[in-house]
Amino acid sequence: MRASRRPLGRVVVIGGGISGLAAAHRLATAGASVTVLEASGRLGGKLYADEIAGVPVDLGAESMLARRPEAVALAREVGLGDDLLAPATTRAALWTRGRLRPMPRGHLMGVPGDLAPLSASGVLSPAGLARVPLDHVLPRTKVGEDVAIGEYVAARLGREVVDRLVEPLLGGVYAGNAYRISMRAAVPQLYRAVREQRSLIEGVRGAMRRAAAAATTPDAPVFMGIRGGIGRLPLAVADACRAAGAEVRTGARVTALRRTAHGWTLRIDGGTAPGALEADAVVLAVPAPAAARLLAAESPTAAAELDRAEYASMALVTMAFRKRDLLNLPSGSGFLVPPVDRRTIKASTFSSRKWGWVADAGPGTFVLRTSVGRHGEEADLAWDDTDLVRLSRKDLGEAAGVTAAPVAARVTRWTGGLPQYPVGHTARVARIREQVAKLPGAAVCGALYDGVGIPACVASAHRAAGEVLDALAARTRSAGPDDGTGE
Template identity: 70%
Template sequence: MSAAHTRTGHGPGSTGHVVVIGGGISGLAAAHRLLEGGARVTVLEAADRLGGKLYAGEIEGVPVDLGAESMLARRPEAVELARAVGIGDRLRPPTTATASLWTRGALRPMPKGHVMGVPGDLGPLAASGVISPEGLARIDEDTRLPRTEVGEDVAVGAYVAERLGREVVDRLVEPLLGGVYAGDAYQISMRAAVPPLFEAARANRSLLDGVRGIQARSAAAVHQAGAAATGPVFMGIEGGIGTLPGAVADAVRAKGGEIRTGTPVTAVRRSAQGWQLDLDGAALTADAVVLATPAPATARLLAPVCGPAAAELHSVEYASMALVTMAFRRADVEERLTGSGFLVPPVDGRKIKASTFSSNKWGWTGGFDPDLFVLRTSIGRHGDEADLAREDGELVGFSRADLREAVGLTAAPVASRVTRWDGGLPQYPVGHLERVGRIQDAVAHLPGLRVCGALYTGVGIPACIASARTAADDILATLRPDSVPAE
């Protein structure tokens, strides 16, 4: 082989050299954890930038997120990482979290008292006008229906429709679940995507009773935990969530880690020393490898060394979408736009799936140009991606047309930009957890190699970081059993 070979040495107290393939938040979080455990770390990212689906940008001088814009704060992993890399003082709750549903020809308040759109309290639901009188009557049948068996897994939409009727799925569950997965509620696994609902379905004949039980337990937990549990559900970062990867990367470098962008890995193979990675014109050897890449790339790299895992990964489907970010003169829009934005049920047949009024939701944006108002829309979801083939200008036009009808916004934006996420979100169909289990079981037979990312235990930022920590801790335990960082 003519390519040059390089090997990084071990520093004092080092447990070995670990290469992390993938520079999204999962890969960076894994690198950070590995360095804490004493490993020497190299991060290889094929793209020219870090962060993956966390992407900080700007429009007319105002910082904006061109990818994910918030993180769940009631899970600790993302908040902990932000604080660990020195940006905890920039964590910000939403200025407003009052969202609406654009359905049945009007903006309607998001009903309170639900679990991912599945209602427990029918009073707010009836008052919202989201569900028709016939749909409300259908919900009442839940208490009289016989038990619906869910087995080892069931699609969220199929189960909820059988218990409460399709209107609840189409008008409530679909827009909320679609906002997380950009997927189809009638295909998404309840066990993987909404585990509390799955457990409630197994334990209760009535779904309404199950949801009320979830809410009662949640309220009791908050009461027991006191003020610590009453904070915001979601959190942002001043300057955008997209600044988190850069802060983690800076911390990785400060700890001695190496990060290379524009460096695709073409092959991974076992070697006498551990692992060999083929790069463009060079080969890198390592004691261990973490694959923090999407399923297609992970499958390609694993195919020669772990065929069963690669076969499972090849079957993973992804949803594509586009985000349209626009800046308006505040005087043209402010009175028309209240709350944090709105979701759009696919059943209503609109082009956009949601709109976030960023300048309302994130108060810090006004500090950059108080005369501008920034919002964004999303277009496309799994199985509904035809519009993504259109030009950027057409997507902006679709967004403006829907905003005109939804909120009466007729002003032209002073600037717009379209960000496309092709294959952006892995889908969690029925049986997803079993497939993940088979992948992880197969990979477990490879000494010194682990996988992590949005595919495995959740698409949210905290779940990705948790997945990264698990992979890193497994590697550290392999390299030196006493090296796993204390919690």
């Protein structure tokens, strides 16, 4: 009789954001029996598509880096390839020094590699602009194992470059403070460049040349969205998981995680099947506080490291206007606001201009959104929703001349939503993974570990899935061949 193949094993993925779902998809398609447990009533985490005034919109992340392959490849794999779209425009401005000014081209996360467009933009004062070329004659600035981006750039190019260029761009990604954010973790290509070059400007130029040479399609868009919203991606991945045999539950909170002689036991509250669940392996795709709580008994050292992770809170204010009321809106996809200018909003995106699918869905409506809050500057988030809309409208009026009242407005709060990458973050992540690796069949993934962007989250998920698959394969080998009964 022909021997049957031993099942790969049962894996529970804790967390139904894009990281958890991507890990579950990789595991299920590889042959594991997978259950996804999401504590909230909604899948997707910070990817959230809904609508305003009848127009579909993203109420969380709205785009993904297309020059990294992981997220685009996943979207295609789950059937969204035909709905991938480049922005209609990415020409953004900076609201600084009293007016909207063009974002200068030729920079890496705000660090200039070309001084001509920087000079023409008017973003820096004459004194600030005159400070920048000193980079060419200054002695090398020590980098060491890690350094804060703001600290290093200020030493080379002056504080104005940090305050009016680097801060708003980094803030758009991390909602953090450039003078605390790790260069090695947040902008690794810049970290490599400054270790090779004495001049920061020359290092940026070199990094940009390497990036251009590495691009498989030189004219490919830097970012992409999905028709109907990036928030469709996790839902499509969840459907693909189910099609591969996975179970996906919402409203199922894991309250305890314990090792057993043969794997893991999870205690679950809520959902359709509360109680205990046995698993051969687990993937923790949850924010650091939840991961710390679940790992406290089995890995106190990992839990302590996770407990020290910091998160920023922010809010998105999405507004729909009559299109005819915004005929004089400035051109471009929106603008960023340097924190040094002391405004309430940190950025505004003109969604109906940036994304063709938003404009097509509401031809008589114009949708835009603002963001409020960053790490260490979250006092404005104490305002209620009505006041956040009012304060956003005030800033939009001063920056872009928007005086009309919206026909609809929605405030989406992301409390503790964005992990911070302070100096030493890479080393902390390494310590967490070292401790988790000592737990057979356990892995972690998510925005805390490998980057906050969607491609980085997918890559983190695939790494965790690979670790679990290796552990399951090793366990199967050690168990010996099946007895051929198929039982």
